[in-house]
Amino acid sequence: MTADLLIRGARPYGEGGPVDLLVRDGVVAEIGQGLAGPESGETLDADGLVLLPGLVDLHTHLREPGGEESETVATGSAAAALGGYTAVFAMPNTDPVADSAVVVEHVHRLGEEVGLVDVHPVGAVSVGLAGERMAELGTMAASRARVRMFSDDGRCVHDPVLMRRALEYASSLDAVIAQHAEDHRLTAGAQAHEGVVAAQLGLAGWPATAEETIVARDCALAREAGARLHVCHVSSVHTVAVLRAAKAAGVRVSAEVTPHHLLLTDAALTGYDPVHKVNPPLRTGDDTAAMRAALAEGVIDVVATDHAPHATQYKDTEWAAAKPGMLGLQTALSVVVRAMVEPGLLDWRGVARVMAERPAELGGLTDQGRPIAVGEPATFCLVDPDGIWTVRGAALASRSANTPFEGMRLPATMAATVLRGRITARNGVVAPMDAARDGKVVA
Numbered sequence: 001m002t003a004d005l006l007i008r009g010a011r012p013y014g015e016g017g018p019v020d021l022l023v024r025d026g027v028v029a030e031i032g033q034g035l036a037g038p039e040s041g042e043t044l045d046a047d048g049l050v051l052l053p054g055l056v057d058l059h060t061h062l063r064e065p066g067g068e069e070s071e072t073v074a075t076g077s078a079a080a081a082l083g084g085y086t087a088v089f090a091m092p093n094t095d096p097v098a099d100s101a102v103v104v105e106h107v108h109r110l111g112e113e114v115g116l117v118d119v120h121p122v123g124a125v126s127v128g129l130a131g132e133r134m135a136e137l138g139t140m141a142a143s144r145a146r147v148r149m150f151s152d153d154g155r156c157v158h159d160p161v162l163m164r165r166a167l168e169y170a171s172s173l174d175a176v177i178a179q180h181a182e183d184h185r186l187t188a189g190a191q192a193h194e195g196v197v198a199a200q201l202g203l204a205g206w207p208a209t210a211e212e213t214i215v216a217r218d219c220a221l222a223r224e225a226g227a228r229l230h231v232c233h234v235s236s237v238h239t240v241a242v243l244r245a246a247k248a249a250g251v252r253v254s255a256e257v258t259p260h261h262l263l264l265t266d267a268a269l270t271g272y273d274p275v276h277k278v279n280p281p282l283r284t285g286d287d288t289a290a291m292r293a294a295l296a297e298g299v300i301d302v303v304a305t306d307h308a309p310h311a312t313q314y315k316d317t318e319w320a321a322a323k324p325g326m327l328g329l330q331t332a333l334s335v336v337v338r339a340m341v342e343p344g345l346l347d348w349r350g351v352a353r354v355m356a357e358r359p360a361e362l363g364g365l366t367d368q369g370r371p372i373a374v375g376e377p378a379t380f381c382l383v384d385p386d387g388i389w390t391v392r393g394a395a396l397a398s399r400s401a402n403t404p405f406e407g408m409r410l411p412a413t414m415a416a417t418v419l420r421g422r423i424t425a426r427n428g429v430v431a432p433m434d435a436a437r438d439g440k441v442v443a
């Protein structure tokens with residue numbers, strides 16, 4: 001057996017002294033000090049870098065098939081690798097919708113061809129995301145894509161009868177239903193968080209109760225079915241209270257928060273720049289504070305990006321016409337450092353938990369989010385905790401540029417990402433096998 005990689009002088013979880021890791025055949029073969037470099041293969045100088053398990057994103061919009069003007073599997077995978085991710089869950093609101101074995105297998109295969117991150121397709125709950133008939137969850141689960149998460153994200157599974165059946169059926173497949181919790185009757189025409197800012201700007205309000213009530217209903221349905229429910233992009237302080245009570249009562253519910261709901265508030269909307277339009281909307285400082293506390297406490301389990309690329313024509317328009325959504329993959333870690341690590345709410349061990357270990361567990365991945373130990377897959381990211389960078393949408397690997405963090409100076413830079421012993425990104429550049437399918441990504 002040949003060694004493929006030596007990582008020299010990294011600090012696992014930012015704890016203890018620096019160690020070397022020798023990687024052979026994609027697996028950690030030795031951890032120690034002063035290890036000899038590989039006869040063949042590469043050495044990664046990780047002096048001063050924090051070593052974490054590769055990040056896992058439960059909520060990514062890759063847009064392919066059908067939305068290639070905004071993102072492709074290739075450009076989205078490049079953004080993911082550069083952001084420290086080694087696996088992403090691709091949401092099904094594509095065109096055609098990923099509601100059949102054919103489409104999920106197609107997306108899965110595209111992910112394999114690009115090879116920068118493991119792409120796990122999320123299957124739709126309802127045919128065409130129409131919220132009426134249940135999609136064939138079983139055939140998607142049995143397909144080559146082995147789907148274990150189903151969601152109508154972008155839309156809420158509104159019909160309680162459909163939601164109840166989907167939970168029961170998913171349970172028999174050992175799968176989870178990820179709900180975009182929004183009572184569409186309460187948010188009809190909504191453009192921004194219902195509150196003072198929306199009133200001042202003359203934008204129709206999206207009441208937080210539209211999220212809270214669906215989460216309460218779904219927790220009851222999940223309890224009754226003994227099924228697993230995952231709540232996408234929690235945004236309201238009131239939803240946290242519902243989750244806390246449900247978890248205390250033993251309901252099998254998990255939840256995610258996005259980086260933007262940890263850091264940004266509706267105060268950002270005053271310039272009417274649609275880059276800040278997102279669903280659920282940016283809310284108040286009380287809400288961001290509640291998101292941070294709930295994530296630190298574990299009431300919210302994970303950070304998920306809701307990476308939602310939109311081409312210029314969908315964003316450079318008046319507020320009401322603009323599509324909701326913002327980029328997330330390349331900025332997530334830095335935003336989590338700003339919102340959680342700097343204020344002392346999470347340490348690096350905690351970051352590994354909410355961005356890698358727990359997402360892998362919830363997504364049913366057995367080879368991601370693993371401990372940093374001999375015999376485990378060499379699937380990592382290496383963070384420079386002292387790095388500082390300025391976000392420029394045009395410089396991101398995504399095919400779109402709709403970042404709400406434009407011009408911000410953020411802490412922590414991603415030095416390298418390693419997937420099963422192979423470097424997929426290093427110092428802001430994706431591996432040479434990148435992006436065969438798109439010219440924007442520079443090797």
Ligand code: DOR
Nearest residue numbers: 061154278279308324325
């Ligand atoms: O802002 C959002 N954008 N929220 C969603 O739920 C869907 C997403 C998208 O697909 O653009």
Ligand code: ZN
Nearest residue numbers: 153154180232
């Ligand atoms: Zn959503």
